[in-house]
Amino acid sequence: MAKEAGGPNPRLPFLIMTSPMTHGQTVGFFEENNYFGASKEEVWFFEQGTMPCLSPDGKIILESAGTVASNPDGNGGLYPALQRSGCLGRLQSLGVKSLHVFSVDNPLCRPADPCFVGYCLARSADCGNKCVWKASPEEKVGVVAKKGGRPSVVEYSELDDARKNQLDATGRLAFGAGNICNHFFSIDFLANVVVPNMAAMFHLAHKKIPCAGEDGKTVKPDSNNGLKLEAFVFDVFPMSSKMAILETKREEEFAPVKNAPGTPTDSQGPDSARAMVSALCRSWIEQAGGKLEGSKDEVVEAFNREQNCSSALADQMAENWTAARMQGVGCGGWQAQGGCPGGSAPGLASNQNVCPVQLVFHGFRV
Structure with a gap:
């Protein structure tokens, strides 16, 4: 299929987003293993950004004397990182039209799945999401739903008991399209819609944040003491003008x-x-x-x-x-x-x- 569409030697760039804490180790692991048979030129590494950690009253937390406490900006940091690293521009220059984005913790994921990508392209979608149906109302995954009339992922904690247990006419969970971090995006959507509007996508998360004590040394707190700013990869769904959603079999594509x-x-x-x-x-x-x-x-x-x-x-x-x-x-x-x-x-x-x-x-x- 790839040869028919892209010629005798089609190439798929493989982009890996790391954090500043994991970048060197990740690149080294690929180098030590000869890129697992892939060409070095086809594997692109780029780093997500970081955000300062804040106290409950909005002040920047110090991790130690002279060092600001910071955290990676979440998997939604993908979008500014693609632009900042130049990867988005490289993809455009190569004529790449779409991206398949997935998380690192699912060994059953099918990269560049022609079924999913083709499904999205056939519907002229600018954004797509592959999901599995929830195994039970209690399964702690977000679900794909409309929120304010726009496609969104509603977190497990946002659903009340009535909606968690609500059934449709077939007897399945009405809110059951479980999000598994398996997404499709058109390059035009990322470049023209997401990048210009990504500044307002941060969420606050209450966390235990190592901070400087009175002597300037790092102290690990016993309870939540601050806020982390994080963006989620699905935060861009409401920006989509045409979204495609494809259900797949859990036993074939989701082993978190x-x-x-x-x-x-x-x-x-x-x-x-x-x-x-x-x-x-x-x-x-x-x-x-x-x-x-x-x-x-x-x-x-x-x-x-x-x-x-x-x-x-x-x-x-x-x-x-x-x-x-x-x-x-x-x-x-x-x-x-x-x-x-x-x-x-x-x-x-x-x-x-x-x-x-x-x-x-x-x-x-x-």
């Missing part, structure tokens, strides 16, 4: 990592996300005619550069492919055997449609 390792499997930690990735990869292999032997509790991970992963695997797999058990460090896993062009180096054959299934040792590969 919000909590620390070791938390219960249903609490959005690494273990639950790993299980969802494994289940999806297992289904791809089985739909493509592959066979998996052994325990269903083993971790399965398949890499594929196609979005329709089961059909792409089927195109590449021999009819008699099976997955053999692979011994790992402290845990078991699977590795696909047979028929894969490009050898057995997982994730390194940049021109192949399918890469071997591989063991996840500690978390996820990028």
